[in-house]
Structure formats: C-alpha cells, structure tokens
Amino acid sequence: MRFGAVGFALAGFAGVCAVGNAAFAEAVSLPERKAGLWELTTTMDEGMGPVDRTLTMCVDADMERNTVIASLIEHKQACTKYDITREGDKTVVNMSCRFETRDVQGRTEMSGDFKTALLVKIESTTSGDHRGQSVAVKRTITQTGKYLGESCGDLTGGEAKGSDGTRVMVQ
Numbered sequence: 001m002r003f004g005a006v007g008f009a010l011a012g013f014a015g016v017c018a019v020g021n022a023a024f025a026e027a028v029s030l031p032e033r034k035a036g037l038w039e040l041t042t043t044m045d046e047g048m049g050p051v052d053r054t055l056t057m058c059v060d061a062d063m064e065r066n067t068v069i070a071s072l073i074e075h076k077q078a079c080t081k082y083d084i085t086r087e088g089d090k091t092v093v094n095m096s097c098r099f100e101t102r103d104v105q106g107r108t109e110m111s112g113d114f115k116t117a118l119l120v121k122i123e124s125t126t127s128g129d130h131r132g133q134s135v136a137v138k139r140t141i142t143q144t145g146k147y148l149g150e151s152c153g154d155l156t157g158g159e160a161k162g163s164d165g166t167r168v169m170v171q
Helices: 020-025 060-080
Strands: 036-045 051-057 080-087 090-099 102-111 116-130 131-148 159-162 168-170
Touching: 051 060, 060 080, 060 090
Parallel strands: none
Antiparallel strands: 036 051, 036 131, 051 159, 080 090, 090 102, 102 116, 116 131, 159 168
C-alpha cells in the first residue's frame, strides 16, 4: 500500500472530480488526518535493518480527502483484493495488487483518532522480475503521527520538512 493512502506512505495524486467524490463518499472508510501540522515518524525495514525518518508535514483538508479518494480509485483498479474492515479500534486493509510488473500482498492496520495521534503498521511482500530474476521483498513500515496544531507555519499543504531542513512535496 502506498503511504499516501493512509497518510502515509507517500505519493502524489492529481485532483479527483466531484463525481468521484460523490461515488466514494459512502464507501470511504479510510481515516483522514486532521488538517494542520503533523510530526510523522516512519520506520521502514526491508530485511536489512530499520531505517527511521521524521518529517513535519502540513496536511490540507481538501488534499487529504482527495488523496484518500484517489488511493481508493487506484487500488480498486490495480487490486484483485482490497478489503477495508474494522477490527476493534483499528481500520484494517488487506490487499493483493499488481502495480506495473510487481505483485504486492499486504496488510495495513491503522489506529488512533487521526485528530491528535495516529499509528499505521504495514506488512507487505512485493514480488516480481528484476533483470530476469524473480525477487521478493518483505517490508514492514510503522508510522506514528502527532498533531502539532492548526498553523503550518511556512509549509504549504502537502509539503514536509525533514529534521535536516530538507523540504519535499509528499502529496
């Protein structure tokens, strides 16, 4: 699963038309982060030890809503299985997808109120051909988020700043 879909693993999406919004309004059960400034700490491990990254990100409400809807559209097109369910206090996504030449099997668990805090755990296996060889990569991603406030300061919606001051567009 792309982080942008949960907030989180992080891909840019173009705007989605109003018809798309209406069509998915009832089906959307992925949580949306509250607009404002968030501190997001992501730990990713692809079998060679964990790598941590902390970003301060500005979340815009329209951008967040459009990202969730675009993610749903993308996954519905690329996946033979994309099930969103509730398990207690968690939103859970189980998926089986094909992106270009790669097959991805994954499970994502999202918890928290997404207004003050969030926790996202992703476990996935990506397999496919790489230079004529079959390759499988097991990946674990954990992201925690803490809401810092309404004002994003000098960051714009979708922009994030790393602890070293580097700025990137993540949405």
